Amino acid sequence: MAKKQRVTTATRKQLRQKEDEYIANLEAQIDEYDAESSKHTLFKELPLSHHAVKGLRDNAFVKMTEIQQKCIPVALKGHDILGAARTGSGKTLAFLVPVIEKLYREKWTEFDGLGALIISPTRELAMQIYEVLAKIGRYTSFSAGLVIGGKDVKFELERIAKINILVGTPGRILQHMDQAVGLNTSNLQVLVLDEADRCLDMGFKKTLDAIVTNLPPVRQTLLFSATQSQSLADLARLSLTDYKTIGTAEVKESANMPTTPETLQQSYIGVELPDKLDILYSFIKTHLKTKMIVFLSSSKQVHFVYETFRKLQPGISLMHLHGRQKQTARTETLDKYSRAQHTCLFATDVVARGIDFPAVDWVIQADCPENVDTYIHRVGRSARYGKQGKSLIMLTPQEEEGFLKRLKQRHIEPNKLTIKQSRRKSIKPQLQSLLFQDPELKYLGQKAFISYVRSIYIQKDKEVFKFEELPNEEFANSLGLPGAPKIKMKGMKSVEKAKELKNTSRQLLALSKANEDGEIEDRTKEVRTKIDKMFDRRNQTVLSEHYLNVTKAQADEDEEEGFMSIKRHDHQINEEDLPQLIAPTSKRAQRKATSKKASLAGKGNPSKLVFDDDGEAHPIYELEGEDEFHAKGAAEEQKDAYLLKESEAMKTHDIADKKLAKQKRQEKKRKRLEALRREQETEMDSEDDEGSGPYQVTLGTGDLNEDLDVSSSEESGHFAKRAKYDSASDSGYESESYVKKDKPSANDRHARVIEMEEPESLEDLESLTTRLLQN
Numbered sequence: 206m207a208k209k210q211r212v213t214t215a216t217r218k219q220l221r222q223k224e225d226e227y228i229a230n231l232e233a234q235i236d237e238y239d240a241e242s243s244k245h246t247l248f249k250e251l252p253l254s255h256h257a258v259k260g261l262r263d264n265a266f267v268k269m270t271e272i273q274q275k276c277i278p279v280a281l282k283g284h285d286i287l288g289a290a291r292t293g294s295g296k297t298l299a300f301l302v303p304v305i306e307k308l309y310r311e312k313w314t315e316f317d318g319l320g321a322l323i324i325s326p327t328r329e330l331a332m333q334i335y336e337v338l339a340k341i342g343r344y345t346s347f348s349a350g351l352v353i354g355g356k357d358v359k360f361e362l363e364r365i366a367k368i369n370i371l372v373g374t375p376g377r378i379l380q381h382m383d384q385a386v387g388l389n390t391s392n393l394q395v396l397v398l399d400e401a402d403r404c405l406d407m408g409f410k411k412t413l414d415a416i417v418t419n420l421p422p423v424r425q426t427l428l429f430s431a432t433q434s435q436s437l438a439d440l441a442r443l444s445l446t447d448y449k450t451i452g453t454a455e456v457k458e459s460a461n462m463p464t465t466p467e468t469l470q471q472s473y474i475g476v477e478l479p480d481k482l483d484i485l486y487s488f489i490k491t492h493l494k495t496k497m498i499v500f501l502s503s504s505k506q507v508h509f510v511y512e513t514f515r516k517l518q519p520g521i522s523l524m525h526l527h528g529r530q531k532q533t534a535r536t537e538t539l540d541k542y543s544r545a546q547h548t549c550l551f552a553t554d555v556v557a558r559g560i561d562f563p564a565v566d567w568v569i570q571a572d573c574p575e576n577v578d579t580y581i582h583r584v585g586r587s588a589r590y591g592k593q594g595k596s597l598i599m600l601t602p603q604e605e606e607g608f609l610k611r612l613k614q615r616h617i618e619p620n621k622l623t624i625k626q627s628r629r630k631s632i633k634p635q636l637q638s639l640l641f642q643d644p645e646l647k648y649l650g651q652k653a654f655i656s657y658v659r660s661i662y663i664q665k666d667k668e669v670f671k672f673e674e675l676p677n678e679e680f681a682n683s684l685g686l687p688g689a690p691k692i693k694m695k696g697m698k699s700v701e702k703a704k705e706l707k708n709t710s711r712q713l714l715a716l717s718k719a720n721e722d723g724e725i726e727d728r729t730k731e732v733r734t735k736i737d738k739m740f741d742r743r744n745q746t747v748l749s750e751h752y753l754n755v756t757k758a759q760a761d762e763d764e765e766e767g768f769m770s771i772k773r774h775d776h777q778i779n780e781e782d783l784p785q786l787i788a789p790t791s792k793r794a795q796r797k798a799t800s801k802k803a804s805l806a807g808k809g810n811p812s813k814l815v816f817d818d819d820g821e822a823h824p825i826y827e828l829e830g831e832d833e834f835h836a837k838g839a840a841e842e843q844k845d846a847y848l849l850k851e852s853e854a855m856k857t858h859d860i861a862d863k864k865l866a867k868q869k870r871q872e873k874k875r876k877r878l879e880a881l882r883r884e885q886e887t888e889m890d891s892e893d894d895e896g897s898g899p900y901q902v903t904l905g906t907g908d909l910n911e912d913l914d915v916s917s918s919e920e921s922g923h924f925a926k927r928a929k930y931d932s933a934s935d936s937g938y939e940s941e942s943y944v945k946k947d948k949p950s951a952n953d954r955h956a957r958v959i960e961m962e963e964p965e966s967l968e969d970l971e972s973l974t975t976r977l978l979q980n
């Protein structure tokens with residue numbers, strides 16, 4: 206036994222000695238290696254450990270990409286790097302290989318604490334990096350962990366102290382730095398920021414600065430992105446002074462201007478905002494055998510388009526991914542979409558950066574991105590690693606000139622496409638009908654409308670995004686809404702006012718149309734009777750049914766036309782009745798013209814019409830002729846009979862009114878609870894755009910005896926192993942937002958407040974007052 210023990214110890218000693226010699230030899234090779242003028246193209250030609258080469262080879266990584274050829278040798282020598290290369294060019298390996306090599310040469314063990322920290326702006330990207338690390342690092346002996354949120358702090362605290370390479374999102378990493386007693390960052394060797402420009406921007410500034418203060422100033426720092434901020438102030442924040450800028454040739458030529466992949470065919474189409482969904486639907490219908498991603502500006506837009514298109518059944522499987530989904534759903538969709546062949550994913554910018562979906566044929570940008578950087582990242586989900594791909598951006602007439610100019614400044618010139626008229630299909634009638642039948646869908650539509658308008662309002666680039674020129678009513682109609690929901694935003698009052706004054710003639714036209722539709726009465730009457738409501742409802746049904754018929758019979762006809770003809774048919778408008786469209790000149794006259802109240806003043810009492818079976822319009826109460834009246838019998842008898850009939854009718858109406866009021870109260874309560882739930886989710890949102898899903902944690906074993914042994918065949922198991930938590934006790938670090946425009950802002954909260962329904966009855970008012978007092 207003793208002899209055996211001695212042999213084992215001796216063998217171990219020998220092995221250790223051999224390894225020391227091997228590492229010393231590697232170090233010498235690295236010192237001698239001419240990183241600047243190296244012509245090597247294979248991984249095995251570099252001074253890398255056999256662990257790394259084997260791990261790479263197992264995953265078919267044999268030949269290096271351009272960015273890898275340039276970065277890895279320089280990083281092996283210990284330099285800081287600011288790396289920029291096109292999307293899909295292999296940046297992940299360009300930083301992961303140096304990370305594992307550094308720790309290997311340092312003979313890192315679990316007792317040395319955290320050796321490398323890799324920060325990514327989104328959960329999805331952090332998960333992806335972790336997976337690649339797990340694959341190529343399977344023959345090394347250090348532990349790796351993924352922290353993208355979670356509430357089981359105890360579970361993490363026990364393990365995080367033994368983690369050598371930590372991959373995560375900024376908020377969650379900082380939480381661990383604050384809470385995990387065992388997390389030792391004082392020895393950290395390498396800090397990596399993937400999508401560095403996003404990690405460094407304002408959304409993550411505070412968190413990142415706090416993380417960096419916990420790290421030793423002497424370390425290697427690697428920054429990578431397809432779009433690189435070279436702000437000296439940003440780099441100084443990371444103590445990056447003597448760094449090497451590495452990128453592809455064109456990046457160097459035009460600093461801060463990485464272009465899009467050469468294998469990507471880029472195009473654009475000019476489309477009026479109200480026609481966008483029609484065009485999008487037509488595009489999907491005509492590309493059923495492709496895999497595409499459609500980017501929209503907010504999760505509400507994504508949710509609405511997904512839900513409505515799903516009902517319209519275009520003939521291809523549809524998926525959606527946005528930050529408001531639960532993390533489990535997000536991960537599931539990510540996984541499903543990666544494996545799918547022909548499918549369409551509606552997404553926000555939560556997957557615009559870094560995500561490596563295989564074989565995406567088309568990237569459609571249905572909503573214009575906030576800037577060219579976001580454009581580059583979005584289109585980069587296709588044409589990855591030298592493969593072919595196509596992109597299409599839809600630009601409204603307001604955006605077209607400005608955004609094409611911005612693209613040209615970065616040497617991006619997409620081709621103009623036009624859609625054949627015969628291929629266009631209008632889905633407005635179907636949407637209108639869907640929203641009419643399903644209040645939930647209508648609610649989603651309203652939210653989508655508000656979030657889109659708000660996203661335009663808050664955009665910085667006013668040369669591209671012109672809030673004042675938004676065709677609100679037409680856009681709302683195109684979503685299937687009967688009218689544009691009211692939105693109030695900070696500073697919007699003056700803009701609205703200016704807009705109103707500018708468009709006096711348009712207002713007049715709208716006013717006259719609204720008058721024809723009875724909309725003015727709805728809005729100006731303080732008390733709406735049951736009959737009014739019934740009338741409205743009846744009219745809606747008429748319209749809705751009519752739209753359905755129109756769709757079936759004339760699918761290819763211009764629906765805008767159909768919409769207008771319906772109104773005229775029902776309401777029998779005479780041209781002469783329309784107010785004259787002469788724009789008033791004096792301010793007072795303009796105010797009067799735009800004031801609905803003033804305009805109605807001269808029109809006498811508003812009156813409602815009912816329609817008989819022949820479609821003829823009649824006032825609700827018509828005076829009978831004198832002869833007819835006397836023919837029916839004595840006046841006194843008629844009076845009694847009338848009173849009896851009316852009192853019966855009133856009783857019936859009263860019951861119906863009470864029922865209606867009860868339904869309204871219940872609906873309000875539901876909405877209130879829904880708003881509360883949303884608010885809670887928003888507060889618990891993570892570091893990405895509007896993520897509010899539960900945290901998800903995967904940690905490595907933390908045990909030196911257990912390697913990063915997650916082979917490609919175990920990939921799916923990797924997800925299964927992940928512990929899932931609900932969001933009840935999320936940390937307070939999640940206010941940092943990935944997609945700025947979707948971040949719940951003061952505007953957002955404000956918008957939510959104003960969306961509350963106004964009390965319509967005394968009962969409602971009482972209940973609202975009670976609620977406020979309770980609050």
Ligand SMILES: Nc1ncnc2c1ncn2[C@@H]1O[C@H](COP(=O)(O)OP(=O)(O)OP(=O)(O)O)[C@@H](O)[C@H]1O
Binds near residue numbers: 298590
């Ligand atoms: N040396 C290589 N050999 C084979 N495939 C590679 C190699 N390097 C990277 N790839 C593959 O290329 C694809 C893109 O790589 P990666 O995700 O690292 O690109 P990226 O530059 O980080 O893109 P983005 O800017 O969008 O984040 C991945 O599918 C990856 O597996």
